[in-house]
Amino acid sequence: MTGVVIVGGGPAAHRLAALxxxxxxxxxxxxxGAEPRPPYNRALLGSVLDGTLDADRLxxxxxxxxxxxxxxxxxxxxxRARRAIRLDDGRELPYGVLVLATGARxxxxxVPGLQxxxxxxADGVRAVRTAADCRPLxxxxxxxxxxxxxxxxxxxxxxxxxxxxxxVHPAGQLMERHLDMVAAALPxxxxxxxxxxxxxxxxxAEYTPGKVVLDDGQVLAxxxxxxxxxxxxxxxLARASGLxxxxxxxxxxxxxxxxxxxxAIGDCAEHAGTTGTTVLRAWEQAExxxxxxxxxxRPYAPERRVLRPRTPGRDMVVLPPAAPVRPDxxxxxxxxxxxxxxxxxxxxLRGGRxxxxxxxxxxxxxxxxxxxxxxxxxxxxxxxxxxxxxxxTYAGDGTPPDDTVVCHCNNVTRKALKxxxxxxxxxxxxxxxxxxxxxxxxxxxxxxxxLCTALEGATP
Ligand SMILES: Cc1cc2nc3c(=O)[nH]c(=O)nc-3n(C[C@H](O)[C@H](O)[C@H](O)COP(=O)(O)OP(=O)(O)OC[C@H]3O[C@@H](n4cnc5c(N)ncnc54)[C@H](O)[C@@H]3O)c2cc1C
Numbered sequence: 001m002t003g004v005v006i007v008g009g010g011p012a013a014h015r016l017a018a019l020x021x022x023x024x025x026x027x028x029x030x031x032x033g034a035e036p037r038p039p040y041n042r043a044l045l046g047s048v049l050d051g052t053l054d055a056d057r058l059x060x061x062x063x064x065x066x067x068x069x070x071x072x073x074x075x076x077x078x079x080r081a082r083r084a085i086r087l088d089d090g091r092e093l094p095y096g097v098l099v100l101a102t103g104a105r106x107x108x109x110x111v112p113g114l115q116x117x118x119x120x121x122a123d124g125v126r127a128v129r130t131a132a133d134c135r136p137l138x139x140x141x142x143x144x145x146x147x148x149x150x151x152x153x154x155x156x157x158x159x160x161x162x163x164x165x166x167x168v169h170p171a172g173q174l175m176e177r178h179l180d181m182v183a184a185a186l187p188x189x190x191x192x193x194x195x196x197x198x199x200x201x202x203x204x205a206e207y208t209p210g211k212v213v214l215d216d217g218q219v220l221a222x223x224x225x226x227x228x229x230x231x232x233x234x235x236x237l238a239r240a241s242g243l244x245x246x247x248x249x250x251x252x253x254x255x256x257x258x259x260x261x262x263x264a265i266g267d268c269a270e271h272a273g274t275t276g277t278t279v280l281r282a283w284e285q286a287e288x289x290x291x292x293x294x295x296x297x298r299p300y301a302p303e304r305r306v307l308r309p310r311t312p313g314r315d316m317v318v319l320p321p322a323a324p325v326r327p328d329x330x331x332x333x334x335x336x337x338x339x340x341x342x343x344x345x346x347x348x349l350r351g352g353r354x355x356x357x358x359x360x361x362x363x364x365x366x367x368x369x370x371x372x373x374x375x376x377x378x379x380x381x382x383x384x385x386x387x388x389x390x391x392x393t394y395a396g397d398g399t400p401p402d403d404t405v406v407c408h409c410n411n412v413t414r415k416a417l418k419x420x421x422x423x424x425x426x427x428x429x430x431x432x433x434x435x436x437x438x439x440x441x442x443x444x445x446x447x448x449x450x451l452c453t454a455l456e457g458a459t460p
Pocket of ligand 1 (some may be wrong): 265279
């Protein structure tokens with residue numbers, strides 16, 4: 001039996017099924033997903049919630065007909081001895097290889113009133129994890145609970161629609177996992193300027209429909225409470241099957257669990273102590289596993305990645321520490337703060353290359369620093385020019401070079417977009433179909449749109 005059965009219908013499962021078909025996997029491939037609709041890109045849900053993207057646009061490209069797809073069906077148990085899974089409609093499905101791609105579920109903080117029973121949110125409270133969560137918001141103020149990347153993005157998006165928004169976050173600054181105090185002051189200023197009421201250093205202490213009470217007694221009106229309080233790997237099936245679970249389902253470098261017939265990828269998997277929570281990681285792992293299952297075995301090695309919070313009109317990039325993560329005696333830190341212009345940059349350099357950092361404010365500095373970091377290339381001698389975006393890499397009008405990666409999720413360069421445009425893909429949707437740009441986290445949508453406008457303007 002060589003059939004591959006993939007549990008979960010998210011981006012990880014979708015990419016793996018598509019690649020197995022493309023690489024000519026000889027056995028059958030089945031995808032079993034609990035959600036009622038075909039696989040879609042969850043990373044773009046924020047844009048559905050704020051009304052800038054139609055929910056239909058989330059759907060990922062149709063899988064080849066050879067892939068058997070079951071939607072709206074939950075896998076309830078894995079019988080490892082018989083190599084078969086049980087479905088909630090009573091059916092059983094045998095497997096040769098089982099892949100868990102069950103993703104993650106929202107973490108609900110323990111605040112009295114948020115849940116009516118374990119796992120059931122009270123009226124007016126929601127997390128944004130599935131397409132079903134993106135139904136229109138009710139009237140009245142929105143209280144965003146959580147000030148990490150998702151909370152900042154959500155408050156930014158909703159405040160742009162005219163909603164009255166408050167954001168409550170227990171740390172004294174936003175995005176403390178990714179930004180230092182100095183850097184975090186900038187997104188706080190952006191949000192405040194859009195009218196978002198920031199309650200930093202405060203916890204939600206109680207919820208009753210229509211209001212949130214904070215731990216200092218303040219009462220916030222709340223038509224809707226949006227939980228942006230992180231996720232937990234969905235590992236119940238693995239745990240019940242006796243597989244090792246820590247923060248996620250533990251896998252080795254070949255993305256195998258302790259059972260050689262069962263693999264795990266995406267948000268549910270824990271590799272080298274890290275649980276992935278990005279669509280880029282999910283797709284990277286799908287690519288590695290698809291190769292491994294079609295005879296091109298190679299170990300999984302996470303690539304460098306950048307985090308680009310989605311705050312259109314305000315540029316920000318976080319460059320996580322590259323391996324080896326431990327500080328080195330030769331590390332040198334350079335930083336710059338131009339409060340008046342809203343520019344901030346802080347880079348840790350190791351051996352003349354970027355080891356980690358943050359750049360906020362200057363679009364060209366964000367793009368060029370990201371490029372150097374992702375390619376692990378040496379930084380130029382004139383660091384001030386690099387950090388202010390005036391290093392001459394860009395043309396006089398600020399145009400980035402053609403080899404600049406615009407869509408990091410799908411590794412699409414400016415040149416690839418321009419080529420597609422010249423072949424007839426003349427709008428954002430056509431460019432997305434031709435190159436897959438904008439279909440990952442969506443952070444490059446504005447850049448792709450402005451490239452379209454520039455190319456249109458340059459065409460006689
Ligand atoms: C609002 C939001 C914004 C985001 N923004 C970004 C971003 O900007 N950049 C980025 O990289 N990432 C972002 N992410 C994260 C990204 O969406 C996830 O990393 C990605 O979806 C992980 O894919 P996955 O397939 O592993 O899991 P999921 O997308 O969680 O899919 C798992 C699927 O498995 C199904 N499932 C679970 N258990 C079972 C079972 N027993 N039987 C059958 N099916 C089951 C679930 O119903 C679900 O459909 C965002 C996520 C959210 C919610």
